[in-house]
Amino acid sequence: MGFFERIGNLDRRWIFLLMGLAVAIPIIIIDVTGFIPPELPMPKAKSTFQTLDDLPAGSKVLLSWDFDPATEGELGPMANTFIRQCAQKGHKMYFMALVPVGAQMIRSTTSDVIGTYYPDLVYGEDWVDLGYKAGNEAVVKTLVTDFNQMFPSDARGEPLSTIPMMSGIKDLTAFDAIVSVTAGYPGCKEWVLFASTPLKIPTVVGCTGVIAPQMYPYYPQQIQGLLQAIKGAAEYELLVNDWVRRDQFRNTLLAMGVEVSGEDSMGDLPSTSEELDAWAGDHVGKGLTEAQATEVRGFASEKKAELVAPVDAPEPGLFLEAQKRMGPQLSAHILMLVLIVLGNLTYFVTRRRGGGR
Amino acid sequence: MKRTVPLIITATVGLLLIVANFVPALSELSEDGTTFFSIIAAIAFVLGGGSLLKVHLKKLSDRDRGWAYSLIVLGSFFVTLVVGLFKIGAPPNPAYPDKPWAGGYNEPGTFFNWIYEYLFYPLTATMFAMLAFYIASAAFRAFRAKNFEAILLLGTAFIILLGQTAAGPALTNWIPPDGPFAGLRLEELSAYVMDVFNTAGSRAIVIGIALGIASTSLKILMGLDRSYLGGGN
Amino acid sequence: MSRDFKDPIRSRLRPGLLAAFAVLVGGMAAVAAPPPPTDVEATDRPWDGGGVVEVTWSAPDVEGLEGFQVWRAMTAGETLAARSKARLDALAELKQTAYDNEYRRLVDVEGVAPEDARMAADKVANLALGQASLQKDFGAPATATDDGSSLILIDTVGPETTSKMVPKLLSADKDGNPVEYAFVVRTIAKDAGGDIEYSGYSTPSEVVVAKAQFLNLTRAPLLIILLMLCGAVLYFILKARRGVALKIRTIxxxxxxxxxxxxxxxxxxxxxxxxxxxxxxxxxxxxxxxxxxxxxxxxxxxxxxxxxxxxxxxxxxxxxxxxxxxxxxxxxxxxxxxxxxxxxxxxxxxxxxxxxxxxxxxxxxxxxxxxxxxxxxxxxxxxxxxxxxxxxxxxxxxxxxxxxxxxxxxxxxxxxxxxxxxxxxxQPEQLGSLKGQDMGKVLVGVVLLVTVTVATIGAVTGSESLMDAVAWFKSTVLSG
The missing domain is CATH 3.40.50 (Rossmann fold)
Structure with a gap:
């Protein structure tokens, strides 16, 4: 039997083994070396970020975690990043789930992000966990007209009337945005059909790669942002990480008495005291006044060090997960391409030989 | 009678749901209709549980091939049911510390939560992860450039597979992103294929499906299609 | 709980809210620069599913008109909710103060262990909370909202516009009582120096209820599509029953x-x-x-x-x-x-x-x-x-x-x-339904072709009437 015949009759377990290696090896390499594959944010990820960024601080955002442990690998990182952006921006977060194990997903993501990185946020005032509600799209339809009928209490059993941030929430119109992270049914499609479209509430969606093509027709009219699987999550993560760093820098400056005005993006952030001096000079008239720039340049060296330290500090691993997972995705895709090419070569060679006989 | 009553219920509820779209006063009734379904489905779980027990107990008593699996199914079923029902290991509810059983059945620290965290979570994640292996083997076997359409499909697959990773920008970053040929960069091509060709195709299929659903629903409401009640006539 | 909190909303709105509202409006008008709009009227949108009110006004004759702001008064229910929230906040603050005082007294003065002090302070705080809750008007703020205002900005519209559809309103409250809304409008204009000036608030409109009518005709396009599709299916089912042979390809x-x-x-x-x-x-x-x-x-x-x-x-x-x-x-x-x-x-x-x-x-x-x-x-x-x-x-x-x-x-x-x-x-009837389904496809195809052609010609020629037609189609038929 020739090479191509062997390939043609290849036991699929060899393919499984190759795929296992193609995924496992990059995971180990990335873990050991810390290498992150480069990403380029595309328009859908940018508009996802922008939609939540355009809302003023304190806006009410409903986050529906409609995924389960099976798709956590694909959707978990974007869920964490959604929470990070909302928490950093100061939005009020209302978590709920349309699938039963979504409740556990809420618990784990809020504990990982809010519990670890935003411990100052107060439960009931800055975020609330409403838990899972059975009924699929019927839940969404009812929330459109009556919130309390579906959620008399939160996931911890506390009546909503005793939760300060629930005051004034009568129905879905009270929310400024909806975020749906979806693995299938029920999920983003139900939110789009029964809530965001009729009520015209800004909505961003993060979903698995398989169902993303179904959501494309809704973008950008009915949904304002769309993250497709781990690729979309990686692009969004990159945008949020960069913005958080800038926001933290801006806040530290503010705490030191210097307010960067307007929407100045602040360019490349300085990572040393010398760069800080140069940065202050460059931003006169952009975000700083001459007096503010002089004040920054005149900071004591410890103060300068405190200001620039976070700029080059390593990003917490939790907020690099999506970008890291693009490594195995790259090798798995290349393996699939190689397999497709091999399969076709085998097909043509064996067909020619068969035809020659 | 066995057919007539369900047919009347189907027609009445179906028509009510349609009419409620245009008569606001009926919208609450239509919400009640969907709630009724949830109640009936929950009650029907008893039937399902009974069937599960019957099938696996029978396999066990007959020592059928694979009876050990039935033993595992029944064991897991009862253990999960008991630890959830009796809230084993549940911490006291901070709001009602004096009341026993006031804590949540799936709070961290409960046995139910342990089952979720260390059995259910990894098992379902494993099942989903198996897709990667199956996709590879299906692609190897099924993606053949047999004709012109298949060649187009193959080309599209290459663009999407590369465009969805860092390989896309890496292979075509020599094309200036602001130039007239920026659309030929792999990540842009991939986005274009998804936005235009994929969306157009999806819409056509979805419109066909929507019409199919409307027509099938109408047949069911009119009692023309009774196969779901057992038999065609 | 005081009786005030249980009063029906309707009885409170007219005498209470409107009086305060009129005083507020009058006070603001005294310091306004450009004149406010006149003839502000609010009418319930007819034949809809409720929740939408149309506000109209007459534009004042003013130089440098930039647009208008449409505001609505908080409803009695919203005012009540704001008062309740303020009351709850005040009670929570009182409880916290009572707890802190007792805890400090126990730990600092009496030398009680912190764990025991926490429990004892909690009991005292709960007692204080209970007593405070019994007070009739405890903590109720003088003003309706935190910033002292009782108006909500709906939208800002351009100078050519003299009407605004206000959506997302409530038809009735939880108890089924109708919710009444009143609206005011402000003029926005540039002064001689080019600075933006706001007028005072207009005279409030009459109160209006955004009620649902028996038929929701805003969904009429959907009804027409439904009737056409169902009609096509029924027509072919009847045709098949009459014995007309229908062909279906092999699946x-x-x-x-x-x-x-x-x-x-x-x-x-x-x-x-x-x-x-x-x-x-x-x-x-x-x-x-x-x-x-x-x-x-x-x-x-x-x-x-x-x-x-x-x-x-x-x-x-x-x-x-x-x-x-x-x-x-x-x-x-x-x-x-x-x-x-x-x-x-x-x-x-x-x-x-x-x-x-x-x-x-x-x-x-x-x-x-x-x-x-x-x-x-x-x-x-x-x-x-x-x-x-x-x-x-x-x-x-x-x-x-x-x-x-x-x-x-x-x-x-x-x-x-x-x-x-x-x-x-x-069965012929069922095969007829397939034929009707095909007619539905033809209908969708025709509508797609016509609207895409109109939109394309409109975009190429810049014809406003064609683009208006497309916009009408999008806002009525597609959003029905």
Missing amino acids: AGLAAVDEAVGRATEMGRPMLYINGIQDMDEIQTVAGITVLGRVAKTAAEYDAPIEVPTSRSLVMSAARETVEASYLTAGRSDAFNPDLIYYVTDEQFGFTAYVSGLIVRDRPAACFYMGSFFAESLILAETGNSVGAIQIAGTANPSQLPFFVAACDYTLIGEEFFAASAYLSG
Whole structure:
């Protein structure tokens, strides 16, 4: 039997083994070396970020975690990043789930992000966990007209009337945005059909790669942002990480008495005291006044060090997960391409030989 | 009678749901209709549980091939049911510390939560992860450039597979992103294929499906299609 | 709780809110620069589902007009909610103060251990809270909201506009009482120096209730589409009943059912039928049950065993009824075994694991996947493929179609799957419904062509009337 015949009759377990290696090896390499594959944010990820960024601080955002442990690998990182952006921006977060194990997903993501990185946020005032509600799209339809009928209490059993941030929430119109992270049914499609479209509430969606093509027709009219699987999550993560760093820098400056005005993006952030001096000079008239720039340049060296330290500090691993997972995705895709090419070569060679006989 | 009553219920509820779209006063009734379904489905779980027990107990008593699996199914079923029902290991509810059983059945620290965290979570994640292996083997076997359409499909697959990773920008970053040929960069091509060709195709299929659903629903409401009640006539 | 908090909303609105509102408006008007709009009227939008009010006004004659701001007064319910929240906040603050004082006293003065002090302070704080709660007007703020205002900005519109549809209003409160709204409008204009100036508030409109009428005619386009589609289906059903012959193309996947059953019989191996993973409220599950009826009838005729694991209890019941009826029709009711149609689990991957295991162990000769599938589609179809089963799938979930096409021998794509019941029954009425469905497709195609052509010509020529027509179509027909 020739090479191509062997390939043609290849036991699929060899393919499984190759795929296992193609995924496992990059995971180990990335873990050991810390290498992150480069990403380029595309328009859908940018508009996802922008939609939540355009809302003023304190806006009410409903986050529906409609995924389960099976798709956590694909959707978990974007869920964490959604929470990070909302928490950093100061939005009020209302978590709920349309699938039963979504409740556990809420618990784990809020504990990982809010519990670890935003411990100052107060439960009931800055975020609330409403838990899972059975009924699929019927839940969404009812929330459109009556919130309390579906959620008399939160996931911890506390009546909503005793939760300060629930005051004034009568129905879905009270929310400024909806975020749906979806693995299938029920999920983003139900939110789009029964809530965001009729009520015209800004909505961003993060979903698995398989169902993303179904959501494309809704973008950008009915949904304002769309993250497709781990690729979309990686692009969004990159945008949020960069913005958080800038926001933290801006806040530290503010705490030191210097307010960067307007929407100045602040360019490349300085990572040393010398760069800080140069940065202050460059931003006169952009975000700083001459007096503010002089004040920054005149900071004591410890103060300068405190200001620039976070700029080059390593990003917490939790907020690099999506970008890291693009490594195995790259090798798995290349393996699939190689397999497709091999399969076709085998097909043509064996067909020619068969035809020659 | 066995057919007539369900047919009347189907027609009445179906028509009510349609009419409620245009008569606001009926919208609450239509919400009640969907709630009724949830109640009936929950009650029907008893039937399902009974069937599960019957099938696996029978396999066990007959020592059928694979009876050990039935033993595992029944064991897991009862253990999960008991630890959830009796809230084993549940911490006291901070709001009602004096009341026993006031804590949540799936709070961290409960046995139910342990089952979720260390059995259910990894098992379902494993099942989903198996897709990667199956996709590879299906692609190897099924993606053949047999004709012109298949060649187009193959080309599209290459663009999407590369465009969805860092390989896309890496292979075509020599094309200036602001130039007239920026659309030929792999990540842009991939986005274009998804936005235009994929969306157009999806819409056509979805419109066909929507019409199919409307027509099938109408047949069911009119009692023309009774196969779901057992038999065609 | 004070009686004030239980008063009906309606009785409070006119004397209380409007009086305060008028005082507020009068005070503001005194310091306004440009004149405010006049004749502000609010009317309920007729023949709708409720929740929408149209506000109209007359524009003042003013230089440098930039636009208008439309505001509404907080309803009595909203004012009440704001007062209740302020009261709760004040009570919470009081409780915290009582706790802190008692805790500090116990720890600092009496030297009580912190753990014991915490419990004792908590009791004292709860007592203080209880006593404070009994006070009639405790903590109720003088003003309605935190910033002292009782107006909510709805929107800012351009200078040409003199009306505004205000959506998202309530028709009735929780108790079913109508909610009344009043509106005011401000003028925005540039002064001689080019600075933006705001007028005072206009005289408030009369109160209005955004009530729902008997018929919601804003959905009329949807009703017309529905009637046209249903009319087409009914017309062809009636035509078929009159005996007009209707042709239907062969659906390869359904024609292959006999082949698959025959093969299973020859090989002496069972068949597996999976009806999707959703419940009976999913139309695909119902369509799957229809196909099951036909497969089971053929299986009964060939005497080939068919196993139907289900992931929903109701589907199990329906499938049993259908298969039993099929065996009865085939004259083989004695061979019907209800235990082969059983429930496994609602959990998606639990069900997938079971069925995959079943396929590997029993190596069925034929596998049918008919219904609503998600991520499990490829796992099941590839496992079936690996044991050499002949596989036929049908689903209307577009995302799963590629997987079934790759791994199965035949796939019923979307509408083909729904056409299956008509195809299999062979009844003229059902075939007529298919013809009606085709007419629906023609209708959709025509509407698509016309609107896309109009939009394209409008975009190319810049014709405002054409673009207005497209905008009307989008805002009425498409959003109905």
